[in-house]
Amino acid sequence: MTALSPLRQPAKRYLLWCANEHIEFRIPxxxxxxxxxxxxxxxxxxxxxxxxxxxxxxxxxDARRLMSRCMLVRSCFELWGQGNTEEELHSxxxxxxxxxxxxxxxxxxxxxxxxxxxxKTLKNAEKLKKIExxxxxxxxxxxxxxxxxxxxxxxxxxxxxxxxxxxxxxKLFLGRWVxxxxxxxxxxxSLKSRTYIGSTSMDAQLSFIMANFAQVQxxxxxxxxxxxxxxxxxxxxxxxxxxWGWDIDYLTxxxxxxxxxxxxxxxxxxxxxxxxxxxxxxxxxxLDVVVMDxxxxxxxxxxxxxxxxxxxxxxxxxxxxxVGTVKGPKTAEDTIKQQSSSHHFPSKMNYNLSxxxxxxxxxxxxxxxxxxxxxxxxxxxxxxxxxxHIPSHPCLRIVFNCEQVLTVHASRRLITLVKTRHPQxxxxxxxxxxxxxxxxxxxxxxxxxxxxxERASLKSMxxxxxxxxxxxxxxxxxKNKTKVLKMEAASECSSGQHNMLLDICSKxxxxxxxSLVKFTFGGRVAMDHRVYTRQFEFKLGGRTVNAAxxxxxxxxxxxxxxxxxSGDLSPTWPLPGKKVVPVGVRTMVVAAxxxxxxxxxxxxxxxxxxxxxx
Amino acid sequence: MLGTILLTAVxxxxxxxxxxxxxxxxxxxxxxFPLKIQAEEMRNVDIDYDRDFxxxxxPKLDWKALVFAAQCVGHKEDLPDTxxxxxxxxxxxxxxxxxVLLEVI
Numbered sequence: 001m002t003a004l005s006p007l008r009q010p011a012k013r014y015l016l017w018c019a020n021e022h023i024e025f026r027i028p029x030x031x032x033x034x035x036x037x038x039x040x041x042x043x044x045x046x047x048x049x050x051x052x053x054x055x056x057x058x059x060x061x062d063a064r065r066l067m068s069r070c071m072l073v074r075s076c077f078e079l080w081g082q083g084n085t086e087e088e089l090h091s092x093x094x095x096x097x098x099x100x101x102x103x104x105x106x107x108x109x110x111x112x113x114x115x116x117x118x119x120k121t122l123k124n125a126e127k128l129k130k131i132e133x134x135x136x137x138x139x140x141x142x143x144x145x146x147x148x149x150x151x152x153x154x155x156x157x158x159x160x161x162x163x164x165x166x167x168x169x170x171k172l173f174l175g176r177w178v179x180x181x182x183x184x185x186x187x188x189x190s191l192k193s194r195t196y197i198g199s200t201s202m203d204a205q206l207s208f209i210m211a212n213f214a215q216v217q218x219x220x221x222x223x224x225x226x227x228x229x230x231x232x233x234x235x236x237x238x239x240x241x242x243x244w245g246w247d248i249d250y251l252t253x254x255x256x257x258x259x260x261x262x263x264x265x266x267x268x269x270x271x272x273x274x275x276x277x278x279x280x281x282x283x284x285x286x287l288d289v290v291v292m293d294x295x296x297x298x299x300x301x302x303x304x305x306x307x308x309x310x311x312x313x314x315x316x317x318x319x320x321x322x323v324g325t326v327k328g329p330k331t332a333e334d335t336i337k338q339q340s341s342s343h344h345f346p347s348k349m350n351y352n353l354s355x356x357x358x359x360x361x362x363x364x365x366x367x368x369x370x371x372x373x374x375x376x377x378x379x380x381x382x383x384x385x386x387x388x389h390i391p392s393h394p395c396l397r398i399v400f401n402c403e404q405v406l407t408v409h410a411s412r413r414l415i416t417l418v419k420t421r422h423p424q425x426x427x428x429x430x431x432x433x434x435x436x437x438x439x440x441x442x443x444x445x446x447x448x449x450x451x452x453x454e455r456a457s458l459k460s461m462x463x464x465x466x467x468x469x470x471x472x473x474x475x476x477x478x479k480n481k482t483k484v485l486k487m488e489a490a491s492e493c494s495s496g497q498h499n500m501l502l503d504i505c506s507k508x509x510x511x512x513x514x515s516l517v518k519f520t521f522g523g524r525v526a527m528d529h530r531v532y533t534r535q536f537e538f539k540l541g542g543r544t545v546n547a548a549x550x551x552x553x554x555x556x557x558x559x560x561x562x563x564x565x566s567g568d569l570s571p572t573w574p575l576p577g578k579k580v581v582p583v584g585v586r587t588m589v590v591a592a593x594x595x596x597x598x599x600x601x602x603x604x605x606x607x608x609x610x611x612x613x614x
Numbered sequence: 615m616l617g618t619i620l621l622t623a624v625x626x627x628x629x630x631x632x633x634x635x636x637x638x639x640x641x642x643x644x645x646x647f648p649l650k651i652q653a654e655e656m657r658n659v660d661i662d663y664d665r666d667f668x669x670x671x672x673p674k675l676d677w678k679a680l681v682f683a684a685q686c687v688g689h690k691e692d693l694p695d696t697x698x699x700x701x702x703x704x705x706x707x708x709x710x711x712x713x714v715l716l717e718v719i
Binding site: 218219220221242244283284287288290298299300302303304 | 637670
């Protein structure tokens with residue numbers, strides 16, 4: 001019946017206004033939810049970065065069901081018109097069938113119109129003007145600004161870059177508000193107010209996204225083999241899953257570890273994983289948590305799990321441990337000693353990261369029901385990442401793979417696998433994990449000891465946008481083209497970097513018109529944090545540019561935004577060189593941020609010049 | 615015996631969890647199921663009844679082990695020796711199961 005109804009009912013277009021974060025997770029999340037609820041969904045517009053998505057769905061009921069789980073969508077609107085310019089928008093609204101508009105604007109209804117702009121603040125008068133431009137709509141009801149039954153939203157999108165808003169909006173939409181997403185859960189389940197948290201508790205929003213990827217439904221059984229403080233399970237329970245968890249760390253499970261909250265000295269009696277469930281009224285979703293070693297699971301051999309959602313330890317903030325001993329064979333004395341104690345606490349040894357994943361995947365192959373999902377984070381060293389590194393198993397198929405950038409060189413990927421069939425005899429242990437995963441920890445700490453220059457060159461290779469999101473696709477596009485200019489020498493701070501910049505300039509004939517007059521470095525390497533007037537001075541196309549104190553200087557020689565600067569400050573000097581100067585190595589950015597003054601102004605000592613090339 | 619060792623370390627456990635655990639991970643254990651229970655203290659908690667979940671879990675349970683466990687904690691009379699057919703519609707049984715599985719810890 002569900003298959004037929006799209007034929008009987010013409011599909012409607014809906015606009016999904018998404019949150020401007022975790023962009024890589026946005027579309028997979030919507031796909032996961034629509035396939036879980038069996039909602040036929042057709043993508044009309046699926047931009048990579050822009051926070052407005054357009055989909056076709058059968059009816060409003062479907063839209064509401066979809067939104068009942070979406071974490072990354074702010075609101076859903078019935079799309080009445082769209083365009084790249086105001087004229088296009090209005091002509092598109094006029095094409096929208098009147099009989100679909102009229103019931104919502106009828107005399108017995110109340111209405112209101114809101115103008116919402118993305119990346120630009122509009123004055124009230126401007127907004128009013130825009131609202132009045134819609135006067136041709138067949139409004140018959142009364143205006144009610146507080147409790148209107150019909151809320152029309154005029155959405156204007158001014159791009160993602162805060163410095164490029166001078167032109168008009170890129171896209172405009174008019175939509176009737178249908179329903180909001182589940183963003184309010186983020187503050188309700190915020191870790192700030194959670195009873196029991198630890199050093200690696202999962203952020204509320206990401207936990208819900210994980211639960212969505214795992215397609216948690218009421219009545220399903222969810223397990224987390226690295227339960228920790230239960231932060232992932234709480235989200236799954238909120239969506240109706242019944243949760244089991246285990247962990248090797250006895251102290252964490254019993255809330256006896258050192259508190260991680262800044263102000264807290266001791267754990268209180270009320271803290272436990274169960275108390276986290278009780279806090280949100282989810283006690284009935286809590287099954288049990290058990291102390292158990294993942295290398296030796298004590299579960300009966302039946303496929304009883306609908307979804308496994310977990311965040312294994314990466315060995316950075318939480319140790320990777322399993323039961324075992326690295327000592328020689330036991331002596332008889334040891335055995336007696338152990339038996340005499342009624343509570344035996346086995347010794348622990350290091351648990352290799354690839355073994356962690358191997359055991360996890362094998363557990364999934366054995367205990368998931370067919371169609372059940374395994375959702376887990378995989379830490380990767382970005383430079384070495386390759387799709388083949390993702391653990392695989394003949395019985396599991398990969399569904400999603402989304403990146404969350406953590407540092408310049410490290411990120412983690414949320415991997416979603418689905419079980420396609422039960423393993424045959426001898427197939428359980430067939431998990432394939434590459435050894436590279438195991439090196440993550442070493443590399444992570446190696447990278448921490450990089451020199452400033454090495455880090456700068458890495459930074460330019462792996463841009464991290466202001467939302468802290470991974471730009472994996474950008475990385476993919478530019479991977480082959482990018483050639484990092486080797487920044488040699490320059491071990492000494494000011495003179496070294498000065499020479500380096502000169503060196504770069506000499507290597508690039510395109511930059512002939514850029515000559516460095518004087519380049520004094522304050523920044524993180526400077527001994528004293530004072531900046532004098534006109535210290536930052538260089539020539540650009542025949543013009544000498546001087547940086548006034550208290551001013552943020554940003555000479556961007558390309559269209560690329562200064563990836564390394566802080567987004568809260570806009571350039572106060574509209575440099576002529578802000579226009580694009582193509583450079584051999586793609587782009588070159590010289591930026592400095594100066595700080596003079598105290599307290600409220602800018603963060604002390606926060607000026608740092610960057611020379612980056614990518 | 616081995617089972618007892620495992621469970622002494624556990625302070626509270628639901629019978630639902632007990633039904634899923636074995637001691638197979640230990641050396642020289644072949645069957646390791648069901649685990650013996652030496653309950654020192656029992657408590658009842660109130661958990662919202664979720665018929666859908668119980669119905670979904672029943673096929674995954676080992677009935678014999680459940681009856682054994684219920685006997686250990688003194689709830690033998692709540693359960694029939696074998697799982698009757700058509701249990702999906704027997705609300706009374708499902709409710710009793712809910713109590714034994716989730717509310718006794």
